[in-house]
Amino acid sequence: MIHLENIQKIYRTRNIETIALDQVNIGVKEGEFVSVMGPSGCGKSTLLNIIGLLDKPSEGQVSIDQTLINGQNDKKLAHFRNEKLGFIFQRFHLINSLNIMDNVELPLLYRKIGASKRKKLAQETLERVGLSHRMIHFPSELSGGQCQRVAIARAIAGNPQILLADEPTGNLDSKMGGEIMEILHQLNKESKMTIVMVTHDESLASKTNRIIRFFDGRQVN
Amino acid sequence: MWKTSFIQFFKIIRQNKFFTFLNLFGVSITIMIILIAAIKIESAIWPGGPEKNNENMLFIKNILITSDKNSRFGGVSLPIIEDHLIKMQTPKAIAFSCENPWSYISDHGVEEFNVKSVNAGWWQVFDFEFIEGRPFNQQEVIDASWVAVIDARIKNRFFQDQNAVGQMLEISGKMYKVIGVIKNVPSNCERSFANIFVPYTLTEAYNRDIRQTGEFGVTFLSSGKNLKEIKAETENLRLRIIPLLQEGYTLYFGGPYGPVSTYLQGWVSPTEYAGDRHEIMSILGKLFLLMLLPALNLISIQLIRIHERSEEIGVRKAFGASRGELIKQILYENTLLTILGAIIGLLFTLIIVYVFKNVLAEMLFSGIFENNENIQFHINFGIFFIGLFTSLVLSLMSGIIPAIKMSRLQAVEVLKGGEL
Numbered sequence: 311m312i313h314l315e316n317i318q319k320i321y322r323t324r325n326i327e328t329i330a331l332d333q334v335n336i337g338v339k340e341g342e343f344v345s346v347m348g349p350s351g352c353g354k355s356t357l358l359n360i361i362g363l364l365d366k367p368s369e370g371q372v373s374i375d376q377t378l379i380n381g382q383n384d385k386k387l388a389h390f391r392n393e394k395l396g397f398i399f400q401r402f403h404l405i406n407s408l409n410i411m412d413n414v415e416l417p418l419l420y421r422k423i424g425a426s427k428r429k430k431l432a433q434e435t436l437e438r439v440g441l442s443h444r445m446i447h448f449p450s451e452l453s454g455g456q457c458q459r460v461a462i463a464r465a466i467a468g469n470p471q472i473l474l475a476d477e478p479t480g481n482l483d484s485k486m487g488g489e490i491m492e493i494l495h496q497l498n499k500e501s502k503m504t505i506v507m508v509t510h511d512e513s514l515a516s517k518t519n520r521i522i523r524f525f526d527g528r529q530v531n
Numbered sequence: 532m533w534k535t536s537f538i539q540f541f542k543i544i545r546q547n548k549f550f551t552f553l554n555l556f557g558v559s560i561t562i563m564i565i566l567i568a569a570i571k572i573e574s575a576i577w578p579g580g581p582e583k584n585n586e587n588m589l590f591i592k593n594i595l596i597t598s599d600k601n602s603r604f605g606g607v608s609l610p611i612i613e614d615h616l617i618k619m620q621t622p623k624a625i626a627f628s629c630e631n632p633w634s635y636i637s638d639h640g641v642e643e644f645n646v647k648s649v650n651a652g653w654w655q656v657f658d659f660e661f662i663e664g665r666p667f668n669q670q671e672v673i674d675a676s677w678v679a680v681i682d683a684r685i686k687n688r689f690f691q692d693q694n695a696v697g698q699m700l701e702i703s704g705k706m707y708k709v710i711g712v713i714k715n716v717p718s719n720c721e722r723s724f725a726n727i728f729v730p731y732t733l734t735e736a737y738n739r740d741i742r743q744t745g746e747f748g749v750t751f752l753s754s755g756k757n758l759k760e761i762k763a764e765t766e767n768l769r770l771r772i773i774p775l776l777q778e779g780y781t782l783y784f785g786g787p788y789g790p791v792s793t794y795l796q797g798w799v800s801p802t803e804y805a806g807d808r809h810e811i812m813s814i815l816g817k818l819f820l821l822m823l824l825p826a827l828n829l830i831s832i833q834l835i836r837i838h839e840r841s842e843e844i845g846v847r848k849a850f851g852a853s854r855g856e857l858i859k860q861i862l863y864e865n866t867l868l869t870i871l872g873a874i875i876g877l878l879f880t881l882i883i884v885y886v887f888k889n890v891l892a893e894m895l896f897s898g899i900f901e902n903n904e905n906i907q908f909h910i911n912f913g914i915f916f917i918g919l920f921t922s923l924v925l926s927l928m929s930g931i932i933p934a935i936k937m938s939r940l941q942a943v944e945v946l947k948g949g950e951l
Binding site: 326362364384385387391392393396397403404405407408409412416418421464468526 | 539545826842845847848853
């Protein structure tokens with residue numbers, strides 16, 4: 311499903327050249343739940359951004375769902391992100407000016423779907439994460455755990471094949487974190503979603519299919 | 532997509548109340564300033580009242596008599612009027628007037644009134660509405676009869692409910708017989724406004740030296756088709772008067788101009804008689820400066836507002852918004868916000884014009900001679916749309932650079948949730 315070949319990412323400023331990723335080769339199969347671990351600054355975020363098509367590698371090839379991504383223009387990348395990828399962030403990143411329903415609808419806005427169908431899909435997704443009763447509330451009225459469940463609903467509303475989760479439990483207590491992980495495992499098993507999760511938590515990582523470890527921009531396992 | 536963006540726009544502005552307020556305030560104030568400035572200019576150029584046909588009028592407000600040694604600028608002098616201008620063939624009628632304030636001291640304190648000394652042609656040129664009596668005629672002017680035409684304000688002040696015609700009125704120690712009463716002239720009718728009109732021949736203290744400036748303003752009434760002929764005849768007359776001045780003096784007329792050019796005269800140095808182009812450029816320059824401040828304000832507000840939404844833009848990008856879609860969304864929202872601001876500005880202006888008309892009249896045409904009840908203000912929707920268009924251009928200009936900048940923003944930078 312995800313195929314990274316000889317990926318190198320170099321950040322250049324006037325005087326300094328920083329190698330964020332060096333010779334990374336990763337394959338993630340369809341339906342796999344993979345954790346990415348490593349110390350701060352080791353390149354995990356850069357990797358997730360490259361898989362999420364939010365950043366381009368300096369060298370190497372990225373293929374997702376058998377499509378070579380390199381060289382695609384912004385419009386095609388945006389379309390690809392919308393169709394294939396869902397994001398979950400550590401800080402939720404819900405849009406505070408929109409209510410829960412509108413937040414979940416967001417990925418569907420960039421598809422040719424009528425308003426009523428959009429609402430129906432968003433409502434069904436919120437039901438899946440157990441928040442259909444909070445549709446007209448705003449993010450500021452929800453707890454951290456509820457916000458992350460809304461963020462998951464938003465990520466899966468468009469039924470993407472791949473979920474990219476950036477420390478999804480990082481801002482939550484262990485009980486809420488457990489609930490979120492339960493939802494992710496459920497999505498992986500029942501909906502066969504491929505999940506790539508960045509985490510610092512060894513116990514959470516151990517419950518996934520595979521752990522990819524990074525150190526200083528290199529894959530170490 | 533547009534409908535959804537429209538609904539989302541209202542949700543976003545409701546949540547970002549402070550910036551929405553600043554933005555709407557900036558646009559609505561700009562539109563209000565433009566509309567009220569337009570009202571002020573239009574009410575001064577086309578004031579209605581006795582000057583409602585002023586498109587057929589030409590005015591000479593002042594003259595310049597100049598030589599190598601000195602230069603005199605002022606009103607038109609009586610020798611130029613009586614010996615030359617009044618004999619012109621092309622105008623249908625000629626009016627001239629000289630203003631004198633009259634301070635009336637009574638038990639109530641000092642009351643200020645305006646007296647105009649005019650010729651008989653005055654009543655042909657301007658369209659006054661008589662409530663009682665009649666205007667004075669040519670014979671009464673020649674005879675220097677002690678007669679006066681007063682307005683309703685003077686009638687109510689001195690004669691209350693009685694008939695004013697036939698009564699005597701003492702003005703500055705002289706007794707005048709009231710022969711007519713006119714409806715109050717709105718105070719924005721700069722040329723025709725007065726509380727009392729008397730024959731100009733009653734005063735003998737006018738300057739009689741042709742090399743000096745005088746005290747009068749002159750108005751020509753045309754048939755509507757011969758404005759050019761009047762201008763040409765005035766120019767010929769000017770060339771004929773110059774040799775009479777002798778000692779190297781030359782003469783320029785501040786006119787005859789139509790209502791627009793007469794108004795523009797006040798915007799530039801009154802001693803300059805440059806062409807219309809210079810005058811218009813000067814006005815545009817001043818208007819540009821007037822618009823610059825709210826425009827800069829708007830641009831800075833837009834920059835802050837868009838910067839504040841960087842997180843939202845990052846999220847939209849992650850979930851499938853292309854750069855083009857983000858730019859479109861930001862510009863669409865800016866446009867809606869500007870239109871909303873313009874509508875609010877228009878509503879406020881309508882309220883001011885129709886509910887607080889007297890306050891506005893006082894602000895725009897303040898003076899000691901207040902006859903504001905008959906002023907008619909009209910909102911110029913052409914100007915409104917020009918203002919709206921200008922605001923839209925400014926809004927788009929102020930929005931497009933931040934929009935492009937934000938659309939290029941690396942979503943990862945704004946969405947980075949702690950270190951990975």
